[in-house]
Amino acid sequence: MGRILALDYGLKRTGIAVTDELQIIASGLTTVNTTDLISFLTKYLENETVDLFLIGEPRQMNYTVSQSEIHILQFIKQLTTEFPNIPIKRIDERFTSKLAFQTMIDGGLKKNQRKNKALIDKISATIILQSYLYSKNTE
Structure with missing residues (x-):
């Protein structure tokens, strides 16, 4: 697996x-810098087996897609071209940045450390993934 x-x-x-x-x-x-994302994934996949790409789907409170969705769809097209054998699933990512920030507070990070946007992005990805795993296990 x-x-x-x-x-x-x-x-x-x-x-x-x-x-x-x-x-x-x-x-x-x-x-990673988004401009380096495909090359990062290429190197990662040289050493690891990935069964699924899970990509956050930004939505507004009324469930309409956010403005960033057009960029994500362009990236998904590129991802599908580069890695055609790895399926892609989308998952609602509303509130993940807020949850990530709260996680940093709960974890005792100082105010200066909580300004680290790269850390917030990594924690947000983890929350997206954990949400998916939870929903998969409750099906």
């Missing part, structure tokens, strides 16, 4: 989280 890799896609940075090989535990992996 391979890993599930979750992406919190952003125009500047993308947070990445990954499961263990048994797809039980979600862990933050890293944050």
Whole structure:
């Protein structure tokens, strides 16, 4: 069994989280510049088996898609071209940035550390992945 890799896609940075090989535990992996994302994934996939890409789907409170969705769809097209054998699922990512920030507070990070947007992106990807694992296990 391979890993599930979750992406919190952003125009500047993308947070990445990954499961263990048994797809039980979600862990933050890293944050990369979005311009380097495909090359990062290519290198990662040289050493790891990934069964699924999980990509956050930004929605407004009324369930309409956000303005960033057009960029995410362009990225998904590229991702599908580069890695045609790895399926892609989308998951609602509303509130993940707020939950990530609250997680940082609850974890005791100082105010200066909570300004680290790369860390927020990585935690957001982890929350997206953990949400998916939870929903998968309750089906």
